[in-house]
Amino acid sequence: xxxxxxxxxxxxxxxxxxxxxxxxxxxxxxxxxxxxxxxxxxxxxxxxxxxxxxxxxxxxxxxxxxxxxxxxxxxxxxxxxxxxxxxxxxxxxxxxxxxxxxxxxxxxxxxxxxxxxxxxxxxxxxxxxxxxxxxxxxxxxxxxxxxxxxxx
Amino acid sequence: xxxxxxxxxxxxxxxxxxxxxxxxxxxxxxxxxxxxxxxxxxxxxxxxxxxxxxxxxxxxxxxxxxxxxxxxxxxxxxxxxxxxxxxxxxxxxxxxxxxxxxxxxxxxxxxxxxxxxxxxxxxxxxxxxxxxxxxxxxxxxxxxxxxxxxxxxxxxxxxxxxxxxxxxxxxxxxxxxxxxxxxxxxxxxxxxxxxxxxxxxxxxxxxxxxxxxxxxxxxxxxxxxxxxxxxxxxxxxxxxxxxxxxxxxxxxxxxxxxxxxxxxxxxxxxxxxxxxxxxxxxxxxxxxxxxxxxxxxxxxxxxxxxxxxxxxxxxxxxxxxxxxxxxxxxxxxxxxxxxxxxxxxxxxxxxxxxxxxxxxxxxxxxxxxxxxxxxxxxxxxxxxxxxxxxxxxxxxxxxxxxxxxxxxxxxxxxxxxxxxxxxxxxxxxxxxxxxxxxxxxxxxxxxxxxxxxxxxxxxxxxxxxxxxxxxxxxxxxxxxxxxxxxxxxxxxxxxxxxxxxxxxxxxxxxxxxxxxxxxxxxxxxxxxxxxxxxxxxxxxxxxxxxxxxxxxxxxxxxxxxxxxxxxxxxxxxxxxxxxxxxxxxxxxxxxxxxxxxxxxxxxxxxxxxxxxxxxxxxxxxxxxxxxxxxxxxxxxxxxxxxxxxxxxxxxxxxxxxxxxxxxxxxxxxxxxxxxxxxxxxxxxxxxxxxxxxxxxxxxxxxxxxxxxxxxxxxxxxxxxxxxxxxxxxxxxxxxxxxx
Ligand code: FES
Ligand code: FES
Numbered sequence: 001x002x003x004x005x006x007x008x009x010x011x012x013x014x015x016x017x018x019x020x021x022x023x024x025x026x027x028x029x030x031x032x033x034x035x036x037x038x039x040x041x042x043x044x045x046x047x048x049x050x051x052x053x054x055x056x057x058x059x060x061x062x063x064x065x066x067x068x069x070x071x072x073x074x075x076x077x078x079x080x081x082x083x084x085x086x087x088x089x090x091x092x093x094x095x096x097x098x099x100x101x102x103x104x105x106x107x108x109x110x111x112x113x114x115x116x117x118x119x120x121x122x123x124x125x126x127x128x129x130x131x132x133x134x135x136x137x138x139x140x141x142x143x144x145x146x147x148x149x150x151x152x
Numbered sequence: 153x154x155x156x157x158x159x160x161x162x163x164x165x166x167x168x169x170x171x172x173x174x175x176x177x178x179x180x181x182x183x184x185x186x187x188x189x190x191x192x193x194x195x196x197x198x199x200x201x202x203x204x205x206x207x208x209x210x211x212x213x214x215x216x217x218x219x220x221x222x223x224x225x226x227x228x229x230x231x232x233x234x235x236x237x238x239x240x241x242x243x244x245x246x247x248x249x250x251x252x253x254x255x256x257x258x259x260x261x262x263x264x265x266x267x268x269x270x271x272x273x274x275x276x277x278x279x280x281x282x283x284x285x286x287x288x289x290x291x292x293x294x295x296x297x298x299x300x301x302x303x304x305x306x307x308x309x310x311x312x313x314x315x316x317x318x319x320x321x322x323x324x325x326x327x328x329x330x331x332x333x334x335x336x337x338x339x340x341x342x343x344x345x346x347x348x349x350x351x352x353x354x355x356x357x358x359x360x361x362x363x364x365x366x367x368x369x370x371x372x373x374x375x376x377x378x379x380x381x382x383x384x385x386x387x388x389x390x391x392x393x394x395x396x397x398x399x400x401x402x403x404x405x406x407x408x409x410x411x412x413x414x415x416x417x418x419x420x421x422x423x424x425x426x427x428x429x430x431x432x433x434x435x436x437x438x439x440x441x442x443x444x445x446x447x448x449x450x451x452x453x454x455x456x457x458x459x460x461x462x463x464x465x466x467x468x469x470x471x472x473x474x475x476x477x478x479x480x481x482x483x484x485x486x487x488x489x490x491x492x493x494x495x496x497x498x499x500x501x502x503x504x505x506x507x508x509x510x511x512x513x514x515x516x517x518x519x520x521x522x523x524x525x526x527x528x529x530x531x532x533x534x535x536x537x538x539x540x541x542x543x544x545x546x547x548x549x550x551x552x553x554x555x556x557x558x559x560x561x562x563x564x565x566x567x568x569x570x571x572x573x574x575x576x577x578x579x580x581x582x583x584x585x586x587x588x589x590x591x592x593x594x595x596x597x598x599x600x601x602x603x604x605x606x607x608x609x610x611x612x613x614x615x616x617x618x619x620x621x622x623x624x625x626x627x628x629x630x631x632x633x634x635x636x637x638x639x640x641x642x643x644x645x646x647x648x649x650x651x652x653x654x655x656x657x658x659x660x661x662x663x664x665x666x667x668x669x670x671x672x673x674x675x676x677x678x679x680x681x682x683x684x685x686x687x688x689x690x691x692x693x694x695x696x697x698x699x700x701x702x703x704x705x706x707x708x709x710x711x712x713x714x715x716x717x718x719x720x721x722x723x724x725x726x727x728x729x730x731x732x733x734x735x736x737x738x739x740x741x742x743x744x745x746x747x748x749x750x751x752x753x754x755x756x757x758x759x760x761x762x763x764x765x766x767x768x769x770x771x772x773x774x775x776x777x778x779x780x781x782x783x784x785x786x787x788x789x790x791x792x793x794x795x796x797x798x799x800x801x802x803x804x805x806x807x808x809x810x811x812x813x814x815x816x817x818x819x820x821x822x823x824x825x826x827x828x829x830x831x832x833x834x835x836x837x838x839x840x841x842x843x844x845x846x847x848x849x850x851x852x853x854x855x856x857x858x859x860x861x862x863x864x865x866x867x868x869x870x871x872x873x874x875x876x877x878x879x880x881x882x883x884x885x886x887x888x889x890x891x
Contacts, residue, residue: 032178033171035381037332038415042814045332073171086169090161093780096788097629098168099175099333099381124822131814133330133382134629136791137822139784 004068006031007075017063022046024062025072033073033102037131044130047103048072054110054129073102076109085109085147094143096134103130108144116148155638155648156842159780163633163653164379173379176336176350177412184338184408185214185253186260187401190267191421192238192247195276195490195807196290199240199249205266213263214253214405221400223367227393228360233291234456234493236365236396242271243290244455244492245808246421248393253401253409261414276490278807280429280450283487290455291488297453298461298486300468302736304540305479310444314435320515322432322508323873324856326802326809327425329497330819333381334418335390339398340408344368346399349376352391353383354666355624359658361392362399377656380628384792385496387628388668389458390422419812423495424802426451426463426486430471430508435479440520440527442477445540449484449505454493460486463494465598467501469740470853472540473509474551474592475531480540491807496668498789499852502593503796510589510857511872514864524861525564528555528590541731543739548845550746550772550835555590557770557831558748562586567752571865582754582763587861590748593850594741595774595837596671599731602723607665609676610683610720611640612654613691615711617704619644621653621680622718623664625672630848631781632672638777639677639841643684646703662720670745670846673777675723677841682721690719726839743837743845747771749790749854751862760878760885762798762863764824769854770831774845779832782847787828789851795820796852797859801875 002013006029013024025031025048037043039058046057049071077083085108088094095101104127111117111126123141132140167173192199202217204210218225218239227234238249249269254260275288283295291297311317337350346366352358355375362373375395380387394411401409413422428451435444449467453460468484517524532551538544564586571584596602609623621640627633637651644651654661664676691697691706711717731738752766769790776782799818803810811817836843860871869884 026178030180031171032174035175035333036177037334038814040415040813040815043332077170079166079170079172082166082169089169090165093159093784095162095165095168096631096784097331097333097380097382098164098173099331101168102171105169105171120827127822129821131332131819131821133332133384133792133819134788135784136787136789136820136825136828138787138828139780141822141827 002062002066004065004070006070007072013062018061020058021060021062021065022057025057031072031074035099035102037099044103044107045100047106047130049106049110052113054107073105076105085144088143088147092143092146093139100130100132104132104140112148118145118148154642156642156777157779160634160638160648160778162631163637164627175333175381176338176378179338181338181408181410184410185255185401185405186257187251187253187398187409187411188260188264189248189397190250190252190264192242192249192269192271193245194242194271194273195245197242197271197273199238199242199269200272201270202250203268203270208263208266212254214401216251216400216404217249220404221365224364226364227396228364229389229392229458230461231457234458236393244490245806246492248397251397251401253405276807278489278491280452280487280489283489284450290490295488296485297457297488298464300464300484300736302468302480302482302540304542307444307446307479307481310479311433311435311446314443315438316436316520317433318436318516318519319433320512321429321872322511323429324504324507325427325874326494327497327796327800328419328802328817329384329386331382331384331386334413334415335387335394335422336412337391337394337398338408338410339395339402341402345372345374347374348395348399349378350391350395351378351380351387353387353626353628353668355626355656355658356663357389357666358391358395362396365396366399375658377626380626383628384498385500385668386422388496388666390495415814416812419817420809421492423458423493425497426453426460426494426501426504428467428504430505432508432512434512434516436516440516440522440530442475442531444479445472445477447471447482449482451486451504452489452494453486454489454491456493458493458495462598463496463501466594467505469594469598470502470592471505471509473506474533474590474746476533476537482540491804498792499849500669502849503793503853503856506591506853507856507874511860511870514861515870518870525559525588532590541740542737548743548774548835548837550833551590551592553835554746554748554770554772554833557833558588558750558768561829561831562750562752562766562768581758582756583866584754585862585864585866586750586752587858587865588748588750589854589857589861591850591853592744592746593670593853595743595745595845596675596741597669599733599740602675603725605665605723607675607679607723608662608720609664609679610662610718611680611687612716612718613687613707613710614716615708617707619646619651621651622661623676623680624656624658624661625664625676626656626667628667630785631778632667635673635777635781636677636680640680640684643681644688670848670850673844674840674846677844678839679721679723681841683719686721687719742839745772745845745847745850747850747854749858751855751858753859753862753866755863755866755881760881764794764826766829767826767855768829770833771847771850772833772835773847774837774840775834775843776832777842777844782832783830785847786830786851790828790855791820791825793852793855794825794859797856797874798876799824801877
């Protein structure tokens with residue numbers, strides 16, 4: 001039995017310890033915000049925070065996570081009550097098809113927590129592990145910059 | 153209150169950023185099995201036997217093959233040549249042969265390791281040359297899916313008389329759409345009705361394709377769209393196949409079945425951009441005026457016809473570029489190879505042929521010792537120009553405008569001079585270059601395509617005065633939902649939030665045609681505007697409507713006892729335009745968009761790595777209904793094209809992609825591209841809603857040749873192919889040095 005905290009709630013998981021965190025979140029906990037784009041650590045669509053660090057959840061066997069604190073896109077806000085980053089993505093065109101968006105938001109949140117520079121180069125570096133095929137990144141970068149600088 | 157021209161928020165945006173938007177794999181379908189496909193693994197041959205490993209628990213599985221198909225074994229599209237499941241014959245390495253479903257996803261995937269196909273191999277054909285030479289005939293009588301020719305004037309005579317003739321051959325490779333959401337569909341039966349839903353662009357294509365497979369009438373097939381994680385053409389026609397597979401398993405299992413590809417299967421088996429080889433022979437005056445263009449195009453269609461004839465058609469119609477030439481002769485052929493079928497990808501044949509013409513200008517410029525910019529200026533189309541098909545351009549022609557705006561913004565002469573100084577300094581670690589390209593892009597379906605589609609779209613109003621958009625056009629990230637709602641809101645003089653958009657569901661919305669060809673805003677938006685104006689007229693029967701209360705009261709009156717009233721509009725070709733699709737003469741498109749792009753880059757002298765310094769692009773979209781969405785399309789499309797030009801390298805061996813992962817098929821990250829500088833030009837089209845003429849594909853056409861032109865400026869090497877990888881640059885520069 002593995003006990004962990006997911007978005008501030010205590011959860012336990014009793015299945016196979018090699019099951020990927022991504023599948024545990026999506027299938028066992030029905031948190032489908034985190035997406036699978038590649039299943040091999042390349043696209044970042046599955047990004048979540050583990051103890052505050054951004055991680056590709058498709059690469060992590062849940063067995064390693066006893067006592068860990070997991071945060072997913074769902075922790076940032078709901079459609080009815082969006083968080084600041086989410087609002088900025090909505091207003092500045094940061095989400096097109098939206099499939100990369102949960103991972104982008106998680107990466108942006110991690111960046112915010114470690115200082116959150118709004119310089120273009122710093123933002124690009126913070127998001128470089130997350131692929132987006134729709135936006136060409138411009139509006140994502142503008143969204144994150146807007147959220148971090150408090151500009152509406 | 154006007155919402156056209158404003159950055160209205162995406163209707164589906166809150167769910168997308170909240171993480172609650174439901175993509176197909178996010179649906180928990182009770183009782184659903186998970187389906188996987190067993191594929192051929194050899195490029196050509198005949199299936200002798202199928203061996204099931206007795207150690208695997210097959211009794212827990214449902215297995216389907218071609219014999220289980222109740223109707224025709226065909227994936228209906230332009231031709232009926234592609235089977236849903238291989239029936240004895242293998243024509244490419246990922247031909248689906250068997251389907252397996254199991255309640256547990258991991259077990260279903262594992263099953264694939266326990267089936268073995270025994271295939272008697274046949275001689276495969278992998279290249280366009282071998283196909284044309286009929287090394288073996290693998291399709292029809294001559295391996296040719298389609299031949300198209302265009303003739304204007306006497307090209308041979310004009311070439312013979314031309315003072316200057318320049319020849320060149322250009323080639324472009326496959327490209328993977330690389331939408332981040334892999335393909336996925338689910339299917340089940342409700343009584344006798346087949347229901348299919350998934351990640352797709354064209355619900356009515358799937359609807360049409362499923363009928364013959366299951367021998368069902370149209371009303372017994374229902375197709376629903378899910379939130380779709382990118383398409384770019386890749387989900388135009390493949391969902392017909394995947395939907396058929398899920399449905400066949402569901403039929404046999406008598407339970408719902410979900411099939412979601414992993415990245416590997418998606419990249420190996422689904423369609424890619426058609427590779428092409430384009431040859432130019434061009435006659436010119438000594439000062440660079442076009443006299444004759446002779447062009448030959450060959451595209452690799454892969455093993456089945458799919459959409460190749462229409463890709464070829466768009467390709468040939470863009471082959472001359474946005475230039476006027478008195479004598480033109482173009483031949484285009486799409487040929488078969490034993491590789492997975494190629495299909496739609498943003499631009500649809502045009503990026504291929506536009507790369508060739510734009511690089512050919514660079515070659516001509518070198519021969520004539522002129523600036524290619526001057527040559528483009530001298531030959532670009534304007535109002536009154538006659539295209540190769542004889543189409544006279546009557547309105548909304550912006551070739552010169554987008555060119556000049558781009559040149560001005562990038563500071564053409566000044567930047568060139570600065571680069572010359574930089575490159576002359578041997579101590580500088582890089583070589584710098586500035587390049588330019590100019591394109592046009594036909595708006596909407598090619599030729600008579602829109603006439604055949606007979607699209608229909610409309611609006612509904614209910615007794616409470618709520619307005620809904622009814623169209624089969626899908627949102628896949630491009631902003632169709634907000635754009636269409638904005639058009640309807642303005643037509644009805646309602647606030648944007650008062651208009652909602654019905655989910656595409658063939659049981660609920662009319663067939664507004666496929667969501668392709670940059671046609672949604674222009675064509676479907678136009679139909680919706682007409683339908684909304686009809687609704688408005690009906691509502692105003694009792695007098696002008698002032699304010700929301702009056703609108704509500706009028707809606708209640710209009711509905712009477714019915715819960716809602718629908719107003720639908722049907723497509724009609726604009727008066728005075730016609731196209732002869734046998735001879736390729738006439739108005740190939742109602743209108744064209746125009747785009748120019750300038751790329752400034754540097755090449756590292758030690759590593760040959762390319763760094764993009766600046767990308768400036770001006771694009772004429774007629775009217776930006778939603779400027780944010782339009783800019784998003786232009787930036788996103790430009791970055792896909794930059795990836796095609798510099799990074800994305802499909803390596804094939806024995807007909808199979810050798811790098812089918814995002815780890816080894818590299819698409820641009822945020823660090824690979826500069827902040828794209830977009831200039832939106834609005835030169836309205838009289839037949840588009842509020843002047844709009846579409847934007848989706850054009851951004852894909854123009855950065856590729858601009859990158860190659862910039863590399864020419866930096867290195868002196870004319871790259872006639874894509875992608876231009878560091879190792880290609882190294883080879884070229886080293887052999888230049890050796891020479
Ligand atoms: S799914 Fe985890 S990185 Fe792509
Ligand atoms: S918005 Fe579609 S992949 Fe990023």
